[in-house]
Amino acid sequence: MATTTHDAHDDHDDHGLAHTASVRVLLATGGSLLFLTLVTVLATKVDFGANLNLAVAMLIAVIKATLVVLFFMHLKYDKIFHTVVFTSAILAAALFVGFTLMDSSQYQQTNIWNPDAPPAAPYGPRPIVGG
Amino acid sequence: MTVEQPHAAHGEEYGHGHGSPFIQHHYDDAKHQFDSGKLGIWIFLAQEVLFFSALFVAYILYRHHHPEIYSYAHKYLDVKMGAINTAVLIFSSLTAAWAVRCAQLNQKRGLILCLSLTIACACTFLVVKYFEYSHKVHEHILFGRYFDPCVSSGGNHLLTRNNECPGSKTTVEWDKEKAVATAGCFADIAIDQDPRMEGVQASCSVAEITGAWEEKVSADGKKTKTFVEKSRKAITTQCPEEHFGHEASGETGHAKASYPCWEVTAQPAVCRPGWFYSWTCSGPVCLEESGSGGPFASQSACQEARSADAAKLKTQGTIAMSECLPGGASGVLVNYNDHYERGESIRIEADCKAPPAATETGDSFAEREQQLQLGKKAIAPAHKLTTHEAHELEAAGPPPEHTNMFFTIYFAMTGLHGVHVLFGVFVFIWLLIRATKGHFTSDYFGPVDFAALYWHIVDLIWIFLFPLLYLIH
Numbered sequence: 001m002a003t004t005t006h007d008a009h010d011d012h013d014d015h016g017l018a019h020t021a022s023v024r025v026l027l028a029t030g031g032s033l034l035f036l037t038l039v040t041v042l043a044t045k046v047d048f049g050a051n052l053n054l055a056v057a058m059l060i061a062v063i064k065a066t067l068v069v070l071f072f073m074h075l076k077y078d079k080i081f082h083t084v085v086f087t088s089a090i091l092a093a094a095l096f097v098g099f100t101l102m103d104s105s106q107y108q109q110t111n112i113w114n115p116d117a118p119p120a121a122p123y124g125p126r127p128i129v130g131g
Numbered sequence: 132m133t134v135e136q137p138h139a140a141h142g143e144e145y146g147h148g149h150g151s152p153f154i155q156h157h158y159d160d161a162k163h164q165f166d167s168g169k170l171g172i173w174i175f176l177a178q179e180v181l182f183f184s185a186l187f188v189a190y191i192l193y194r195h196h197h198p199e200i201y202s203y204a205h206k207y208l209d210v211k212m213g214a215i216n217t218a219v220l221i222f223s224s225l226t227a228a229w230a231v232r233c234a235q236l237n238q239k240r241g242l243i244l245c246l247s248l249t250i251a252c253a254c255t256f257l258v259v260k261y262f263e264y265s266h267k268v269h270e271h272i273l274f275g276r277y278f279d280p281c282v283s284s285g286g287n288h289l290l291t292r293n294n295e296c297p298g299s300k301t302t303v304e305w306d307k308e309k310a311v312a313t314a315g316c317f318a319d320i321a322i323d324q325d326p327r328m329e330g331v332q333a334s335c336s337v338a339e340i341t342g343a344w345e346e347k348v349s350a351d352g353k354k355t356k357t358f359v360e361k362s363r364k365a366i367t368t369q370c371p372e373e374h375f376g377h378e379a380s381g382e383t384g385h386a387k388a389s390y391p392c393w394e395v396t397a398q399p400a401v402c403r404p405g406w407f408y409s410w411t412c413s414g415p416v417c418l419e420e421s422g423s424g425g426p427f428a429s430q431s432a433c434q435e436a437r438s439a440d441a442a443k444l445k446t447q448g449t450i451a452m453s454e455c456l457p458g459g460a461s462g463v464l465v466n467y468n469d470h471y472e473r474g475e476s477i478r479i480e481a482d483c484k485a486p487p488a489a490t491e492t493g494d495s496f497a498e499r500e501q502q503l504q505l506g507k508k509a510i511a512p513a514h515k516l517t518t519h520e521a522h523e524l525e526a527a528g529p530p531p532e533h534t535n536m537f538f539t540i541y542f543a544m545t546g547l548h549g550v551h552v553l554f555g556v557f558v559f560i561w562l563l564i565r566a567t568k569g570h571f572t573s574d575y576f577g578p579v580d581f582a583a584l585y586w587h588i589v590d591l592i593w594i595f596l597f598p599l600l601y602l603i604h
Binding site for chain 2: 037
């Protein structure tokens with residue numbers, strides 16, 4: 001069922017179906033992603049303080065993700081509606097995280113045993129009696 | 132997207148002059164088919180984001196409340212392997228994107244090459260993952276209650292609940308009645324004590340209390356359980372400083388635990404009063420001779436070794452008790468046999484009295500041989516610990532409580548991601564087969580494009596997983 005009639009067509013950069021990424025863009029994106037991976041590994045070795053280190057790592061991850069989405073996934077050249085679909089998913093996820101964190105202390109107050117008579121610790125801290 | 136009926140006959144009617152036989156007749160034209168598929172895959176990708184976001188929520192919530200677990204546990208992970216996998220996935224994303232370009236430009240050979248490279252990268256990723264997972268299985272660095280690591284994240288040996296670590300680890304079976312080991316061999320179990328911490332000496336006495344949990348009902352009807360002591364037995368035997376016994380090689384070890392004794396360790400970094408290590412104090416028991424494989428040449432040689440070991444046992448001793456990092460309580464640990472085996476009805480009471488503080492100062496960390504030793508004065512650190520040193524110190528000790536949650540989350544996230552990679556491999560193999568048959572042309576390359584989009588999302592999730600799991604500072 002395969003046909004060979006497509007051999008004659010070589011110049012398809014302006015084909016109607018979808019945008020064709022140029023080799024230059026592909027290589028530049030791939031290269032930047034690898035470079036940023038190196039940066040993020042090296043950045044953990046520098047002590048900015050726990051929070052700042054996390055922020056740096058996340059910033060780099062977001063930049064990398066943006067590069068992937070824009071160029072590898074062609075979103076930059078794609079229909080705006082696809083961007084809407086994708087960003088709304090991310091917004092929904094952000095709401096999910098945000099609302100959970102708002103009352104995260106809800107999950108901290110569960111005493112599942114009587115503190116006066118804790119069950120034998122299977123592993124971990126255990127009070128020294130009379131210590 | 133399956134192609135049940137390649138409507139070759141309709142191709143001419145709809146396409147762009149040289150219509151692909153894979154344009155389905157219910158679409159107006161190639162573009163209509165492509166756009167429909169593309170919208171479909173984007174909606175699927177949006178769903179994938181939401182799907183993974185549940186795990187990210189678990190991660191964020193747990194990290195928010197228990198940062199110490201993350202800073203401890205991530206040291207179990209190998210950054211090198213994670214970084215290699217990140218690079219491999221990024222490269223495969225590049226080849227996947229390039230495959231789309233090749234398909235769009237009717238470059239059949241390029242398409243086959245790109246798809247093959249993508250499959251190869253995906254397989255490499257899975258192989259690296261396999262090595263990571265199998266290492267964790269061997270070391271019992273697993274999820275939930277299966278988390279029972281053989282080493283601390285800093286590399287010190289820990290004796291585990293189940294005594295089943297491979298290699299040089301202890302495997303001991305206990306007779307609960309007699310509190311002696313009945314089978315097994317043992318090797319050195321050493322918890323590195325940190326010489327950098329200021330400390331004082333303490334003399335400890337230890338007792339084993341047998342009792343029972345009794346429920347009491349107070350006036351207002353509240354039930355409380357209290358431990359009621361029935362009998363008490365002082366354990367005067369302290370385990371010797373050096374771990375004695377003879378390196379038992381192979382499965383037929385002759386060395387067996389036989390002396391109930393207690394041991395104290397200073398664990399200033401962890402600084403949780405009452406941390407119990409599972410620990411067995413043991414000397415060789417001379418069994419029947421079992422061939423020539425064991426450490427003793429003869430029965431009499433074994434007896435001799437045993438009595439020599441017994442002589443090393445102390446009846447009393449001191450421990451260097453260190454102060455905690457600012458604000459904490461002291462970190463003396465009293466270990467007696469295996470608390471797991473001890474059961475609920477037996478408690479260990481340890482009473483440690485601290486003599487006056489040491490006055491010497493000096494940077495003992497620089498000279499590693501100045502270890503804390505029983506009966507010797509610990510030395511104050513000459514400098515405040517840097518963050519790095521504090522982390523190193525923390526990693527030397529046992530895992531903080533609930534560290535298993537990190538690995539529950541780790542395995543859920545990387546496992547689900549791994550399943551996606553595996554699925555991607557199958558999809559790309561299917562594409563490769565079709566590509567060799569020349570199915571993909573400039574007016575029919577949807578499947579390649581959609582699979583590539585899926586693959587990019589898998590890459591994208593890994594881009595976040597890598598720093599979140601491996602690169603915690």
